[in-house]
Amino acid sequence: MKIGIDIGGSHIASGLVDKNGKLISKESRDINISKINDEKRVESLIIEIIDNEINILLEKNDFTRGDISKIGIAVPGSPKDTKIRNLVNLHIKEFDLGNKLKEKYNVNVKIKNDGKCAGIAEKKYGSLKKYSDCVFLCIGTGVGSSVFLDDELLEPKQNPGFEFGHMVIDKEGRKCNCGKNGCFETYASMKRFKAEAISAFDMSIETEAEEVQKYIRENINKKNVKDFVDEYLTNVSIGLSNIINIFEPQAISFGGSFSYYCDIFLPILKEKIEKLKFNKDTKVDLITAKLKNDAGIIGATEI
Numbered sequence: 262m263k264i265g266i267d268i269g270g271s272h273i274a275s276g277l278v279d280k281n282g283k284l285i286s287k288e289s290r291d292i293n294i295s296k297i298n299d300e301k302r303v304e305s306l307i308i309e310i311i312d313n314e315i316n317i318l319l320e321k322n323d324f325t326r327g328d329i330s331k332i333g334i335a336v337p338g339s340p341k342d343t344k345i346r347n348l349v350n351l352h353i354k355e356f357d358l359g360n361k362l363k364e365k366y367n368v369n370v371k372i373k374n375d376g377k378c379a380g381i382a383e384k385k386y387g388s389l390k391k392y393s394d395c396v397f398l399c400i401g402t403g404v405g406s407s408v409f410l411d412d413e414l415l416e417p418k419q420n421p422g423f424e425f426g427h428m429v430i431d432k433e434g435r436k437c438n439c440g441k442n443g444c445f446e447t448y449a450s451m452k453r454f455k456a457e458a459i460s461a462f463d464m465s466i467e468t469e470a471e472e473v474q475k476y477i478r479e480n481i482n483k484k485n486v487k488d489f490v491d492e493y494l495t496n497v498s499i500g501l502s503n504i505i506n507i508f509e510p511q512a513i514s515f516g517g518s519f520s521y522y523c524d525i526f527l528p529i530l531k532e533k534i535e536k537l538k539f540n541k542d543t544k545v546d547l548i549t550a551k552l553k554n555d556a557g558i559i560g561a562t563e564i
């Protein structure tokens with residue numbers, strides 16, 4: 262039995278996964294570091310949360326530590342070997358989490374970028390199963406991604422790569438957290454989408470994402486809402502057309518909070534992309550991710 266761990270910007274989720282990629286049981290905790298300034302204390306908090314979740318998972322499912330055959334971790338940033346690196350939201354520059362857990366549980370621990378883990382799960386068990394050349398795009402706060410050609414995940418040696426979120430689509434565009442201007446992420450991010458919807462439709466600053474979505478769905482035929490969505494998707498389509506023209510994927514699967522809008526967004530995107538494709542005969546299916554929030558955990562056990 263394998264354990265998959267998904268470290269996000271504000272939560273850590275762990276799950277028990279069987280040999281067929283099925284998530285048997287899952288635990289998730291928020292990680293609040295707003296009052297912690299010390300990197301070392303954040304590190305021990307991460308270990309504490311993971312330890313607590315694993316103990317509960319084992320107890321709940323009548324397993325012992327000896328039953329764990331492997332631990333896999335999905336994490337943002339640029340993990341390398343057993344180290345997690347550049348976790349902006351958790352203020353971690355570099356931390357050897359893999360070795361810490363290896364010592365504790367005496368099992369093999371593997372770490373990979375979360376966009377790659379989720380893509381691996383979608384490719385093996387989810388929406389991308391039948392495609393050999395395909396792209397997974399997780400559009401949430403940021404943009405995570407993975408690319409498969411001929412059924413293989415493309416993996417550069419130096420860093421996880423495929424930072425589509427930081428592909429510039431407007432050289433004089435919006436300022437990005439990475440320091441550049443006009444990165445795809447500053448236009449495609451669902452965090453930005455929500456913030457701009459709140460301002461465009463005069464909503465309260467505290468409006469929840471679900472309420473924003475409800476409003477957009479109910480008013481999608483009104484001109485101002487239609488134009489707002491159209492402008493957002495025009496920007497997304499520019500980024501997507503770059504990806505399509507470079508990799509010629511047979512399909513792109515969308516995960517993250519973007520996926521909650523796929524039924525409205527994908528038909529519009531499809532139309533826009535038709536006009537931006539270099540090779541007019543390229544056929545690309547735009548589809549919704551299947552494994553939702555579990556993709557990172559499941560994919561982490563496959564690395």
Ligand SMILES: [Zn+2]
Nearest residue numbers: 427437439444
């Ligand atoms: Zn950027």
